[in-house]
Amino acid sequence: MTTVPDPPEAQRGLDAGVIKIAGVVVLGAIMSILDITVVSVALPTFQTEFGANYATVAWTMTGYTLALATVIPLTGWAADRFGTKRLYILALVLFVAGSVLCSSAWDISSLIAxxxxxxLGGGMLMPLGMTILTRAAGPDRIGRIMALLGIPMLLGPIGGPILGGWMIESLSWHWIFLINLPIGLIGMAAAAKILPKDAPTPSESFDWTGMLLMSPGLALFLFGVSSIPEEGTAASTRVLVPMAIGAVLIAAFVRHAFRPEHPLIDLRLFKNRQLTTAVITLTxxxxxxxxxxxLIPSYFLQVRGESTLQAGILVAPQGLGAMLTMPLAGRLVDRTGPGRIVLSGLVFVAVGLGVLTQVGADTSYVVVLGALFLMGMGMGATMMxxxxxxLQTLTDHMIARGSTMMNIVQQVATSIGTAVMSVVLSSRLNDSELARPAIASQSNPAIAEQMPPGAIDQGLSDAASGFGTTFTVAVVLVVLTLVPAAFFPRRKTAAQGEGTSAMPVH
Known part of the structure; x- marks a missing residue:
């Protein structure tokens, strides 16, 4: 076996032009991802402000997710047809316009709309950003450029609660949306000046049948999945009916997708062995x-009685761990291939989550924060x-379709994971008569006064045990992830053409 030297692109770092493009893309990604977690903190405020129940207010999250699911499948075609620069600026305009309108909402219905x-804007930002960056960096530097893009993806769940909690406590709920206006305007100006000129390919026809099957199918399926935590079971009509209709539409799309020359989502990409392995691993x-x-911020809020701001700060070690390993992992993937990096990252994640399976109502914060730091290190070496x-084995033309597919996979898998973990936790809390009253007593002294001596401590202990059980489920799934990850190449792979298998270079 002969050693193949790194190509010039892999040997040199990211040049100033690519870093500037990365800055524009990361700015948009930060807005889109932060917005999800910032709004989750504001749900109790919306209940009070608009006099609505939690099920109605939760639609401010569900509506956003369904809009993402509807627009993501269109992004690959639209990027080829209109050009990534124009579409990226349009996505920023839609996102900022929606943010300003959200800040002026007069009732819960208008806020949801x-x-x-x-x-619709936020759903296009991430797949477009991935496409723009991978084209600018080239296949031999994708690891490093994806490491930059991964920073907001991992820090969003950490920074969102901190930022949202501070704004709601110090300013007002309107500012969780208004903050996007100055950032968005800067992003638009920077995109117009820095992003490379468009080279659209208007010859491709649009797959109308695919759109009518995939977009509503994905939205209905995710609506059913996202209803599971509220219903408390997957057997509810509200869960089963939309999930079943969505699954049928998605299955019909899969059957249809191999017929047109340019399908909405090109499933022929699964002929690429490395992409298929990545899809299974990411799922x-x-x-x-x-x-x-x-669920980790919920542990600090519900079991430990921390404020939203304190809970956000306590989750910060996870982000610090990711920031430590992500740049190194990106560089190593470019030089050696993803195999060893992803497997090592999964081991760190499994160890960190394993510690959290033993969490109690009074576990030392040194232990908990250390586990979160380990998890963050693993996530930084796994996700991006x-x-x-x-993406690194795709040709330039297929990158937009590949990034669209990976974003759909991530969105669906994240929604399923959230539903599964929420149901497991809810079931465990319901098994204890004291857990939920003890959690409620953290913020309501009247409930605490009505509970007998020792009941609160026992209830919080039961609640912590529920979180531990839920983290155990997560550990089992991480261990299963080692199986597909083991098929990643352990050496640098050559860039492959459309529909080819990614094979190690010997």
Whole structure:
């Protein structure tokens, strides 16, 4: 076996032009991802402000997610047809316009409608950003460029609660949306000046049949999945009916997708072995880890009685761990391939989550924060290297379609993971008669006064045990993720053409 030297692109770092493009893309990604977690903190405020129940207010999250699911499948075709620069600026305009309208909402219905508009813009920002960056960097530097893009993806769930909690406490709920206006305007000006000139290919026909099957199918399926935590079971009519209709429409799309020359989502990409491995790995990883991540602030809020701002700060070690490993992982993936990097990252995640399975109502914060730091280190070496593995073997023309597919996979898997972890936790809390009253007593002294001596401590202990069980489910899924990740190449792979298998270079 002969050693193949790194190509010149892999040997040199990112030049100033690519870094400037990355700055524009990261700015848009920060807005889109932060907005999801910032709004989740504001749900109790919306209940009070608009006099609505939690089920109605939760639609400010669900509507945004469904809008994302509807528009993401269109992004690959639209990027080829109109050009990535024009579409990226349009996505920023829609997102900022939706944000300003959200800040002026007069009732919960108007807020939900404006969140949908915001989601239409936000849904395009990430796949477009991935396409723009991978084209600018070239296949041999995708790992490093994806590491930059991964920073807002991992820091969003951490920074969102901190920023949202501070704004709601110090300013007003309107500012969680208005903050996007100055950032968005800067992003538009920078995109217009810095992003490379468009080279659209208007010859491709649009797959109308695919759109009518995939977009509503994906939206209905995710609506059913996102209803599971509220219903408390997957057997509810509200869950089963939309999930079943959505699954049928998606299955019909799969049957249809191999017929047109230019389908809405090109499933022929699955002929690429490395992309297929990445899709399976990302699916299992997102279900396990993204769902568990959303529960970690809840542990600090519900079991430990911390404020929203304090809970956000306590989750920060996770982001610090990711920031430590992500740049290194990106560089190593470009030089050696994703195999060893992703497997090592998954081991760190499994160890960190394993510690959290033993969490109690009074576990030392040194232990908890140390586990979160380990998790962050693992996530920094797993998520974006997996994305890199999917895209680095595609030709320039197929990058837009590949990034669209990976974003759909991540969105669906994250929604499933959130639902699964929420149902497991809710079921465990319901098994204890004291858990929910003890959690409620953290913010309501009247409830605490009505509970017998020792009941609150026992209830919080039961609640912590429920979180531990939920993290155990996540650990099992992370261990399963090691199986597809083991098929990643352990050496540098050559860039492959459309529909080819990614094979190691010997």
């Amino acid at each position: 404006f969140r949908v508009l915001q989601g 299992l990883f997102a279900i396990a880890v993204m769902g568990a991540m959303l 290297p997996t994305m890199t593995a999917a």
